[in-house]
Amino acid sequence: MRSIVYERAKGTDAEEPYGTERDVYQPGYEFLIPSMAPCPVPETPPRVRIGGPDCSRPYDMALLNVSAMSFGSLSSNAILALNGGAAAGGFAHDTGEGGLSEYHLRSGGDLVWEIGTGYFGCRTQDGEFDPGEFADKAAHDHVKCVSLKLSQGAKPGIGGVLPGAKVNAEIARVRDVPEGRAVISSPYHQVFSTPRELVRFIARMRELSGGKPTGFELCPGSRLQFLAVCKAMLEEGAAPDFIIVDGAEGGTGAAPLEFADHVGTPLTEGLLTGRARPQAVAREQGRAAVGPVVVVAVEDHPVAGLLLLHVPDPGVLFGASHPGSSHSRARMSPARRVIFDRKKSACSATLPAG
C-alpha cells in the first residue's frame, strides 16, 4: 500500500493486474457496496456544510480530512507535510491539542483548531483558559472550525503526557508551557463541570472565535451522560455545530497500554451511542434529522476516525423526547416497551444545576 501511495503522489497510474489477493471471506474483511447506477465523477469533490444556526461563518468541509495529531507528538516536518497536503487537496487538517504552530499556518491548509484540557496555545501561566489569546488565534483566516476535546479514543479518562525531554523551546512557546518540564494535562476540564456548563462554554468559544463552527470531540462512554448533554443543549437553547466521535481503536502519541487496549468504546458502537432511531423520528416529523456524516473511520490510517454531525435540533437527533414516541409506544411489544421506558427516563434524568 505504501508504494502505491508514493506512486500516486508522483502522478503515476499505480494500477494492479489480476485482482485482489485478500481472503474476502476472512472475518473482519471490509468492503464497500457498489451502485447499479454509477454516475460521473463530479468536477468538484463533494463538501458538506458545518455550522448550525448560531454559527455566522459556516465551513464547507471535504469528506476526508486529517484527524487530530499534535505538534509535539508529530515533528514540525510532519505538520508541514500534512498541512501542505490539506492545502493541495482542499481538505481540512485538525491541529490536535498541542497548540497552533507556525507549521500549521505556513502552507495555508484549512485548520480545525483543537483545544484539550491543557488549553495549549490559549492558556494563562496558571494553565487556565485564556479567552483573549484564544480569540486572537481563532481569528486566523486558516482556522475554519474550533474543536473542544473531551476525550480521545486511545486513552479516554486520562490527559496527555509530553515528557520534559521533548519540551524544547519551540514546543514550549507554542503550548505556553515552561521549557524542559514534562507537560501533563488534566483528565478533565477546569472551565466546566456540568453538561450545561459544557454547552455554554462551546457557545462562548463560538462567540470568541467570531462565529466559526465550534463542536466537541469525545470517545463515547455512558449513554446516560451523553443524553444529559443533549438535554442540556435543549435547555440552554444552544448546540455544538459538530460532534467528533473518536473510537477506542484510534491512535495516540502516548498512552498506557492498558488504556489503549481496553478502555473506550470502539468507533461503530460509539457512533450508535447517541442515536435513537433518528431516521424514523425524522419521517414522523417530516424533516431531516441527521446532519451530514463528514468522515467515517479508515482503519489503521491516521486520516479519519471522525464523524461530524451538524446538530440541527438535538431533541430530534437524539430522540430526547418527541411527540411521536408515546404514540408508537402503544404498538410496541412488552419487552420493547421496557427498553423504551428506560430510554425515556434516561432522557428526562435531572441534570445537575449549573
Ligand SMILES: Cc1cc2nc3c(=O)[nH]c(=O)nc-3n(C[C@H](O)[C@H](O)[C@H](O)COP(=O)(O)O)c2cc1C
Ligand atoms: C501521533 C498521534 C497523535 C495524536 N494526537 C491527538 C490529539 O492531539 N488529539 C486528539 O484528539 N487525537 C489525537 N490522536 C488521535 C487521532 O486523531 C485519532 O484517534 C485517529 O485519527 C483515529 O484514526 P486511527 O485509527 O487511524 O488512528 C493522535 C493520534 C496519533 C497517532
